[in-house]
Amino acid sequence: MHFITDEDINIWSMEIPDNVLPLPGTIKVHQMFTEEKGVLKYRDLSCFCRRGFCSCMDPKEYRPLKPVDKNQALMNVNQIL
C-alpha cells in the first residue's frame, strides 16, 4: 500500500502545465495510449489485441497541450528583446 500525502499532490501539481486542455467525457474513457509525444489516443471501450496500440473501435485523439503558435512565440521573443 502506498499513502499519497497532500504534499505529494502539491509537488505533482506544480509539474502539470497550466495550459492543459480538459478531455471532455473523461469519466467514459477506459483506455488511453500514445505512440507520439503530446498526442494521446483514447476510447470508451478497451481493446487488448495489441496491448491497446491498435485502431480497433476507432480511438479518438486528444492533444492535452495546444500546439505552440510559432508566430506568437517569435513575437514574445521580440517583445523580450
Ligand SMILES: [Zn+2]
Ligand atoms: Zn484492438
